[in-house]
Amino acid sequence: MSTLVNVPKNGGLISRNSDKSSNLPVWSTWIDDFFNEGLPSLFSQNFNSGISLPKVNIKETAEAYFVEMAVPGLKKSDFKIDLDNQILSISTEMEVENEHKDGNYTRREFGYSSFKRSFNLPESVDEDKIIANYNEGILNVRLPKKEEAKQKPARTIKIS
Structure with a gap:
């Protein structure tokens, strides 16, 4: 009696007996199939x-x-x-709790999310005039330059 090893699409190994009367997958294959195919929506989320x-x-x-x-x-x-x-930090922390009651069961889900982004500002930023606004999913922060740091327009110098 010989043993064949097949490699299925999901990458797992399945051992099968080549005897035609016993063409059933081994126990581990059933478990793999259950988790990979039987509950796809649960475990692929x-x-x-x-x-x-x-x-x-x-x-x-x-x-x-x-x-x-x-x-x-x-x-x-x-x-x-x-x-x-001179470090500008933008952060948010959100805590969400959802409760769903239906008949004899209650499902409660808790969520917590946060982020923090920090930026080293150059000395040329006028810190007293920084403004921010939030519109349609975009946070805009304007960091005006100090008067002496602003670029001057090009000019021609006359030779005397």
């Missing part, structure tokens, strides 16, 4: 429902620096923006 680190665009003009952060689904009251020793 992304259980990490927290906020991932948001993407940031930073732009510099002659007048200011602009920080744009994509954070849809939040409210402006969810954000905390701090400035400490």
Whole structure:
């Protein structure tokens, strides 16, 4: 009697007996099939429902620096923006509790998500004039430059 080893699509190994009368998969195959095929919606879900680190665009003009952060689904009251020793920190913490009652059972789900992004500001930023707004999922922070740090327009110098 010989043993065949098949490699199925899911990458697991299944041992089968080549005897035609016993063509059943081994016990471990049944368990693998149950978890991989029997409960696909349960085990293929992304259980990490927290906020991932948001993407940031930073732009510099002659007048200011602009920080744009994509954070849809939040409210402006969810954000905390701090400035400490020329470090700008943008953070949020959210705690969510959902309860669903149906007949004889209750399902409660708790969620907690947070992020914090920090940026070292150049000395050319006028810290007293920093402003922020949140509109349609985008947090915008304007970091104006000090007057002496602003780019002056090019000019021609006459030779005397």
